[in-house]
Amino acid sequence: MTGSLLRDLDLDKPQILDLLALAAQLKRDKRGGAEIPRLVGKNIVLVFEKNSTRTRCAFEVAAHDQGAHATYLGPEGSHLGREESVADTARVLGRMYDGIAFRGYAQDTVRQFAAHAGIPVWNALTDAWHPTQSLADLLTMTEYHGGDVEDIAFCFTGDGHSNVARSLLVTGARLGMDVRIAAPTSRQPPPDVVAAAENAARSSGARLLITDDLRTAVRGADFVYTDVWVSMGEPDDAWAARIPSLSPYRVTDEVLDASNRSGVRFMHCLPAIHNRDTAIGARLHRQFGLDSAEVTEEVFESKRSIVFDQAENRMHTIKALLVRALAG
Ligand code: CP
Numbered sequence: 001m002t003g004s005l006l007r008d009l010d011l012d013k014p015q016i017l018d019l020l021a022l023a024a025q026l027k028r029d030k031r032g033g034a035e036i037p038r039l040v041g042k043n044i045v046l047v048f049e050k051n052s053t054r055t056r057c058a059f060e061v062a063a064h065d066q067g068a069h070a071t072y073l074g075p076e077g078s079h080l081g082r083e084e085s086v087a088d089t090a091r092v093l094g095r096m097y098d099g100i101a102f103r104g105y106a107q108d109t110v111r112q113f114a115a116h117a118g119i120p121v122w123n124a125l126t127d128a129w130h131p132t133q134s135l136a137d138l139l140t141m142t143e144y145h146g147g148d149v150e151d152i153a154f155c156f157t158g159d160g161h162s163n164v165a166r167s168l169l170v171t172g173a174r175l176g177m178d179v180r181i182a183a184p185t186s187r188q189p190p191p192d193v194v195a196a197a198e199n200a201a202r203s204s205g206a207r208l209l210i211t212d213d214l215r216t217a218v219r220g221a222d223f224v225y226t227d228v229w230v231s232m233g234e235p236d237d238a239w240a241a242r243i244p245s246l247s248p249y250r251v252t253d254e255v256l257d258a259s260n261r262s263g264v265r266f267m268h269c270l271p272a273i274h275n276r277d278t279a280i281g282a283r284l285h286r287q288f289g290l291d292s293a294e295v296t297e298e299v300f301e302s303k304r305s306i307v308f309d310q311a312e313n314r315m316h317t318i319k320a321l322l323v324r325a326l327a328g
């Protein structure tokens with residue numbers, strides 16, 4: 001369906017750049033009090049099997065700003081998966097709404113929604129991809145870098161197998177960027193994702209490096225990015241194996257300094273385990289003696305951290321996606 005976004009690779013380079021330019025325009029318009037509502041009378045529904053703060057709020061505020069209405073169906077709020085199949089739910093929602101944002105586990109579920117709904121479907125995160133996150137991250141990188149997207153180098157360190165790492169890898173490859181993934185071999189992106197990124201890089205001129213050597217990967221990076229070490233839907237006992245294998249990939253001041261870039265910035269999709277102020281953070285301290293997981297408190301709270309710009313940009317980029325898909 002035109003206007004859908006199921007995986008990052010659904011968008012070609014001109015489409016990504018167009019969405020980023022539109023998001024930047026919508027951001028300026030909102031700040032200047034000059035936003036024009038282009039989605040009056042439209043209705044979107046958010047079908048979320050997993051929790052969310054940023055993505056849910058971004059869709060809801062974006063829709064509201066543009067004059068559209070949003071319905072939220074949370075993990076417990078509908079018949080989906082128990083009394084009603086994905087195909088049936090999709091057909092029902094397709095009769096009432098103009099678009100569906102789906103967050104959940106299997107990529108196949110969002111594919112089924114798109115196959116049956118007859119309206120645009122947006123992947124609001126699955127185990128495999130997080131394409132609205134990478135759009136926000138690209139907007140944030142271009143804002144801070146100021147140059148052409150092809151001149152940007154970023155290094156993802158940590159769980160390179162995560163949905164966020166995969167989305168960044170293929171989006172960076174599509175855009176012709178300098179992309180480095182630093183992760184232990186056990187947590188590097190899956191082979192099919194690497195193959196897709198390499199294929200995209202052949203035509204875009206992207207430089208790709210996937211390695212277990214963080215020091216090499218981070219040298220020359222404008223941005224250093226990480227994600228949680230255990231993602232939503234993974235078993236809690238995964239922490240015991242992830243901590244020893246991913247601790248060398250934690251973002252510290254020393255890792256940022258190793259970029260050798262004075263303007264290096266730290267990025268994270270959030271939520272982040274950077275202190276003991278969460279239930280998980282406290283448990284990791286009790287069980288494993290950690291004060292933080294994927295990033296230190298010092299880096300997270302430093303001037304080099306741009307994580308809340310990324311969070312804000314979730315809304316502007318999702319708004320651009322909605323406007324392109326639904327405005328007349
Ligand atoms: N980054 C992100 O997707 O955050 P939420 O899980 O809060 O939506």
Ligand code: NVA
Nearest residue numbers: 162163231232269270
């Ligand atoms: N990899 C994380 C991203 C959260 C936005 C997860 O899936 O839980």
